[in-house]
Amino acid sequence: MVLMTKLKVNIVETLPSLSKTTALLLGIQKGPRGIQLAKSTFDSKVLGDINFESLGLSSDLGKIGKISGPEGSVLVLVGLGEKLEVDSLRLAAGAAARESLSLENLIIDLPLKDVSQVSAVIEGASLGHYEFNNYKPKAQSAKLGRLTVVSPHKPDKTVLAEIETISLAVKNTRNLVNLPANDLYPQQVVAEARKLSKSLPVKLKVWEEKDLISQGLGGIHAVGRGSARPPRLLKVEYRPAKAKTSVSLVGKGITFDTGGLSLKPAEAMVGMKYDMTGAAVVLNAVLAIARLALPVRATAWLCLAENMPSGSATRPNDVIKIRNGKTVEVLNTDAEGRLVLADGLAMASEEKPDYLIDVATLTGAATIALGNRYAGLMGDAGAVKIIEQAANTAGELVWHMPLPEELRSLLNSDIADIANVKIGSRAGGMLIGGLFLREFVGATDGHKPTWAHLDIAGPANNEGAPYGFTPKGATGVMVRTLVQLAKDLAN
């Protein structure tokens, strides 16, 4: 993997000198006489009277304009929107970092009123400092290596280290997800997970194909059996001595989703390398939790398979058996995520964690319902509430959706405990996905963890233009929320 250089961060009280390798970030806001520069330590008199409107600049949040500054520097003017809050500052700094990748230094000189606002711009800039050029290393444009924030409010070392850990987890997630499926298949995800876990206090356990069969993991096996590259289940466990609570995270890891024999049309198949985002998210969330040494037991379960059509693939009408003993009639092989997650949820439930959360690019219906920026959140009230809180703190978007009881009977099967889809029904596709998964939560002795399901089919991948700290392609969404959740549970 071609990795970017690390972003070195420092906080200073007075503006450093500018040069031609420097981008200076200044804010623009609406004032009484139109758009004006936000308060900064920069002596804006050297610019003379600039008419920002006539330059086409906007104070809308995250809008970027560039003009030349003193000593050959570049002034990056970012719209700060209506109100200065940590969320808007994080986003604005992220946009500025993305637009300053080709310079060596970025100086942020904004009206930051406390340590939390300084932390927000550092986090935003770190998240925006991202480029994926594994496949065209020569085109590498990122030179940005130093971030300087001008402010008297200096976050402590531990806060800075935490921001670095969390943004690295997000970027490692993006890297893994952006890899195409010819280079990233189930075994390779395991290999990448081993590399990322090196020197961290975590334990890995892998179920190979023969183990999947002998241990009754019929969902993962059924989805992976059509591929020349065998499926895997990977468990990554962080088990600190003084854990206050336990969280298990289950991720959908379909390294490519052709739909299987229920083959997707050509256009719908493009983008299906992103179908392992859930697995990448839970992996990197647990690794970040371990690196931060949070007193929470955290376990990631990566349900890894490539969904391919072939002579050995699962057919529509096949009946399979999930780890908890329930049988599933597969009516559509393209609803494969719920089959691999069923095994993951059942396996995780056997360990009786306090909380069980699954993360998956589960349904196209999620994007119909919520668009491309919100994750759909379903499940038990207790888990929904703490995830909403954590997402709110992290500045990520989740939306609570129902699990309507009357839809459950749509999945009744004539010959198995449950079917994986209702053929011909398009109502509530995301919710039906959630109802299916709910059947596999809980140990066979009746113990049930508090469970929630995150459908990230919309926000996992940004097909549109980059915005804020979000690049094109893989976003790494929900890593920050899950780490925040562990922090909240630790307190």
Ligand code: BES
């Ligand atoms: N991986 C897809 C869901 C998806 C679609 C994610 C578009 C991101 C963008 C999933 O496996 C799938 O194909 N789901 C089917 C379910 C249906 C057969 C019930 C879908 O959404 O059409």
Ligand code: ZN
């Ligand atoms: Zn599918």
Ligand code: ZN
């Ligand atoms: Zn899928």
